Amino acid sequence: xxxxxxxxxxxxxxxxxxxxxxxxxxxxxxxxxxxxxxxxxxxxxxxxxxxxxxxxxxxxxxxxxxxxxxxxxxxxxxxxxxxxxxxxxxxxxxxxxxxxxxxxxxxxxxxxxxxxxxxxxxxxxxxxxxxxxxxxxxxxxxxxxxxxxxxxxxxxxxxxxxxxxxxxxxxxxxxxxxxxxxxxxxxxxxxxxxxxxxxxxxxxxxxxxxxxxxxxxxxxxxxxxxxxxxxxxxxxxxxxxxxxxxxxxxxxxxxxxxxxxxxxxxxxxxxxxxxxxxxxxxxxxxxxxxxxxxxxxxxxxxxxxxxxxx
Ligand SMILES: C[S@@+](CC[C@H](N)C(=O)[O-])C[C@H]1O[C@@H](n2cnc3c(N)ncnc32)[C@H](O)[C@@H]1O
Numbered sequence: 001x002x003x004x005x006x007x008x009x010x011x012x013x014x015x016x017x018x019x020x021x022x023x024x025x026x027x028x029x030x031x032x033x034x035x036x037x038x039x040x041x042x043x044x045x046x047x048x049x050x051x052x053x054x055x056x057x058x059x060x061x062x063x064x065x066x067x068x069x070x071x072x073x074x075x076x077x078x079x080x081x082x083x084x085x086x087x088x089x090x091x092x093x094x095x096x097x098x099x100x101x102x103x104x105x106x107x108x109x110x111x112x113x114x115x116x117x118x119x120x121x122x123x124x125x126x127x128x129x130x131x132x133x134x135x136x137x138x139x140x141x142x143x144x145x146x147x148x149x150x151x152x153x154x155x156x157x158x159x160x161x162x163x164x165x166x167x168x169x170x171x172x173x174x175x176x177x178x179x180x181x182x183x184x185x186x187x188x189x190x191x192x193x194x195x196x197x198x199x200x201x202x203x204x205x206x207x208x209x210x211x212x213x214x215x216x217x218x219x220x221x222x223x224x225x226x227x228x229x230x231x232x233x234x235x236x237x238x239x240x241x242x243x244x245x246x247x248x249x250x251x252x253x254x255x256x257x258x259x260x261x262x263x264x265x266x267x268x269x270x271x272x273x274x275x276x277x278x279x280x281x282x283x284x285x286x287x288x289x290x291x292x293x294x295x296x297x298x299x300x301x302x303x304x305x306x307x308x309x310x
Contacts, residue, residue, distance in 0.1 A: 043255040046243035046301055057243070057301070058157075064099040067242050068154050068185050071305055072100060073107045075183040076152060084111035084151040089140040089174060090158025091115035094126030094133050100154065101133070111151070116140060141170040145177035153178055156187040159225075160217045167218065167225075171232045175308060184234070184306040189245060189299045191221045194287045197278035198247060198298030204270040205256040222302055234306035243301040248294050249275065 046057045055063045076084050084104075088097040097115040104111040115135045117123055123135045138144050140155075141162060153174050162170050174184055203213035220228070222239045230236045249271040257264030275296060279288035287297065 043247070043251040046245045048243050049241045049300075055243075057245070058095060061099045063243075064096055064156075065103050067187055067303055068096060068156065069100055069103040071183070071185055071303075072152055072154065073104065073109060075305075076104070076109050076111065079151060079181060081110070084109060085149065086111055086113045086152045086154065087116050087136075087143075087145065087150050087177070088113055089116050089143070089153055089155045089170075090161065091117050091126070091135075092119070092122045092157075094123075094130060094135070096154060096156050097126070098130050098133060116143065141166050141173055143173045143177055147176050148179045150178045150182060152182050153184045154187075155184070157189070159186065159188045160219045162218065163215065164218045164220070167220065168228050168232065171229050171234070171306075175232050175234060178308045180308050180310045182308050184308075186225075186229075186304045186306065187242065188225070188302055188304075189219065190225070190239070190302045191219055191299055194278070194284050194296055194298045195219065197274055197284060198296055200278075201247070201249075201252050201271045201274045201296070204274060205252040205267045207256075219299070222300075225304065229304065229306050233308065235309055237305040237307075239302045239304055241300045242303050244297055245299060245301060247296045247298065 044057045045054055047054050048063065050066070057063070072086070076086075086100065086104075088094075088100065091097045092115075094115045097113050101111070101113040104113065112134055115123065115126055115133060116138055117135070118137065118139050120137060123137055126133050126135055136144075140158065155174070159167055159170070178184060199213055199217070199219075200210050202217075203210045206213070208216075226236045226239065249268040252271045253264040253267040257267050272294075275288070275294065278284040
């Protein structure tokens with residue numbers, strides 16, 4: 001608690017009213033090396049850009065270490081031996097937070113990694129999984145951290161939960177909280193040409209309209225994100241492609257259909273119709289042809305390293 005008092009803006013941290021829920025077992029499925037994981041339970045599988053291995057986008061500790069961990073260590077090493085504070089914004093169930101905490105320790109870096117998320121349920125799962133973990137319940141776009149108090153920050157799979165305008169607010173808040181010379185590592189699935197059918201398929205599977213889905217989940221293009229963050233004041237790295245994601249009608253059915261066979265069939269049918277329609281349109285046709293219509297590669301997972309100038 002002492003640590004939190006230092007970084008909070010003179011206010012007491014919000015009362016922790018975390019509901020502890022049973023940690024769900026990770027749903028992963030064995031995969032054949034080199035082959036796309038496109039069927040049942042495949043929604044969150046990605047293919048790494050460096051070694052072409054298929055990994056579960058959320059659960060793979062190696063993937064988290066190799067993507068966010070390595071540049072984080074490199075950057076923290078340049079700023080002396082002092083105790084570091086890193087905030088994992090939108091940290092959810094704390095998968096990234098915990099892997100980074102352990103990785104920094106194993107690399108001899110004295111640091112506390114804080115999971116900062118709005119969801120009581122997700123923070124509760126993190127607490128249950130790791131009672132030692134430091135969690136803060138807060139809206140990342142109104143983050144209550146003192147200016148220039150953080151050595152680094154990370155955001156993985158968090159950006160698209162904010163509207164376009166709120167994304168800029170979020171990055172401004174993070175900029176304020178990070179020390180000059182500090183880095184912010186942002187990992188995010190960005191747009192590619194086939195992204196629109198993907199969002200349409202997600203909307204249909206979730207029983208929403210495309211417009212609703214677009215308002216809730218705004219995925220910026222790489223250029224847009226780079227422009228916005230440099231306007232905020234960051235020095236922005238070249239975007240680095242770390243993985244590609246692929247989807248099939250079965251994967252949407254699995255993500256939104258649950259155990260309901262009827263619902264799953266319905267979703268598969270709807271998504272297939274969306275894929276077929278897109279495949280007949282010139283702007284998507286080539287990509288669909290390459291992937292064989294039933295598999296959609298809608299985007300790259302991109303990492304940006306943002307630095308607050310000294
Ligand atoms: C897809 S999860 C990603 C979790 C984690 N970063 C990871 O990669 O495993 C997105 C998280 O963003 C959180 N979130 C969404 N809007 C938020 C907000 N305004 N402030 C803080 N967290 C938010 C959600 O509660 C959720 O836990």
